[in-house]
Amino acid sequence: MNDSSPARTTAVLDVWCELQCPDCRGALPDLRALRARYGDRLELRLRHFPLEKHKHAFAAAQAAEEAAEQGRAWPYVEAVLDRVEELDRKGEPFLIEVARELGLDAEEFDTALIDGRHILIVDADQAEGKAIGVTGTPTYVIGGERLDGGKSQEGLRERIEEIADRLLAEGE
Numbered sequence: 380m381n382d383s384s385p386a387r388t389t390a391v392l393d394v395w396c397e398l399q400c401p402d403c404r405g406a407l408p409d410l411r412a413l414r415a416r417y418g419d420r421l422e423l424r425l426r427h428f429p430l431e432k433h434k435h436a437f438a439a440a441q442a443a444e445e446a447a448e449q450g451r452a453w454p455y456v457e458a459v460l461d462r463v464e465e466l467d468r469k470g471e472p473f474l475i476e477v478a479r480e481l482g483l484d485a486e487e488f489d490t491a492l493i494d495g496r497h498i499l500i501v502d503a504d505q506a507e508g509k510a511i512g513v514t515g516t517p518t519y520v521i522g523g524e525r526l527d528g529g530k531s532q533e534g535l536r537e538r539i540e541e542i543a544d545r546l547l548a549e550g551e
Contacts, residue, residue, distance in 0.1 A: 388550030390421050390543045395428045395508050395518040396456065398439035399467065402529050404460040406517045409536040411457075413543075421543055425452055427504040428516050435470045437501065442474040442488055444497035449483045522546050 394410065396403045413421060425443060429436035439459060446455030458477045459466060465473050471492055479485040491497060511520065515529030522542045528535050 388420065388547050390417075390521065390546040390550075391424060392421055392539060392543070393424045393426050393520040395426045395504075395513045395516055395520070397427070397429050397433060397436050397516040398443060398456065398459045399433035399436040399463060400430065400460075400516045401463055402515075402532075403517045404463050405532055406528055406535075407457060407460055409532060409539075412536060413539060416540070417543060417547075420547055423453070425456060426508060427501045428508045428513055428518070429501065429505065430516065433467075435466050435474075438471050438492055439466060439474055440501040440504075441492055441495070441497040442478070444500050445488050445491040446478065446481075446483060448497075449487070451481055451483060454481055455483070 392413070394406075396406075410423065414423065425447070427440035427443070429440050443452060443456050443459070446452050455477065458481060459474065462473075462477075469476070474492070475485050475488050478488040508518070512525060515527065517528040519526040519528060519535065519539060521539055522545070524542060526535050526538055
């Protein structure tokens with residue numbers, strides 16, 4: 380197939396995230412701003428790093444993978460993060476409730492959490508995160524640079540934009 384349109388350059392931002400993490404919720408405005416600024420020129424890739432201190436984080440990561448399979452990863456992630464206290468209180472039933480609210484197949488979410496079909500993806504992300512030095516969430520990786528947002532979000536979006544602008548300029 381001959382496609383005459385030039386390939387669009389994209390930059391990739393890996394977002395190491397945990398859906399029971401208040402700091403990750405705090406990062407949502409930055410992620411929304413990045414999406415608004417770059418559109419499809421910046422690929423935001425959700426990477427899972429559930430922390431042991433949050434007992435529903437591992438199930439939430441699996442639920443996010445099910446949302447991705449149903450084509451709604453980021454809307455689901457944002458909806459859960461926006462209500463992190465409810466996840467704390469309600470646990471897995473809340474994950475299914477959010478799926479239902481978004482018009483996703485809630486029964487499939489329930490089944491996925493029971494049969495563990497997404498566990499390997501979550502485990503692989505966590506192992507890769509540990510291997511590259513992720514210790515908390517949110518952590519961003521773009522252009523080979525790791526930016527830790529778990530301590531402070533201050534200045535991170537600007538740094539991500541600098542790197543994204545450079546990567547996109549190099550690719551043109």
